[in-house]
Amino acid sequence: MGAGPDGPLDPFALAVVFGARIEYLPVDVDPSDFSGMVTMRGGRPVIVLNRSMAPERRTITLLEELCHLHYRHPVEEWDGQGRQHTNAVESEAYQTGAAALLPAVVVAKAVYKNRAAADVAREYGVSTELFEMRVKVLGLWRHYQGRNAA
Known part of the structure; x- marks a missing residue:
């Protein structure tokens, strides 16, 4: 499975x-x-x-x-x-x-390792929009948005 x-x-x-x-x-x-x-x-x-x-x-x-x-x-x-x-x-x-x-651990690791949303979505067979929705639900959106700003 x-x-x-x-x-x-x-x-x-x-x-x-x-x-x-x-x-x-x-x-x-x-x-x-x-x-x-x-x-x-x-x-x-x-x-x-x-x-x-x-x-x-x-x-x-x-x-x-x-x-x-x-x-x-x-x-x-x-x-x-x-x-x-x-x-x-x-x-x-x-x-x-x-x-x-998209379990929380998968989403959090992806965000903190600066993985591209499209790559994670493709690996897990979901849309980029679903990945980003999970980022928001998990309270990681600010970090996700700011990860490439520095």
Whole structure:
């Protein structure tokens, strides 16, 4: 699933541990309209992803959906647009997924060793934006911004 505590996590391997099947939307959909969802089919979790998304976005979306399963967020509530979770539930799943993909120790080491965000993002299969969001969440933004100013 990963290369140790500091290594990249493979959410597709983790999905196997959860017993989740991964499917893709059969049609192209704008990623701003749909990224992913989890549902149950025959008692088994099925995660549906949007193939139109960049691979880095599919990675965090898959992990976010796995976090919904981990936290046992309800998956039966639907409207015409999909799952009806509160912002707090979505945030919990997203932030947990982001932390699993980019643990605090990885982000802190990268910032303090002046590693380029793009290099870390590429190594961990995430976007530069996700890396920078983790830097902010961890309170390292000032150091990150000032690291090349001296």
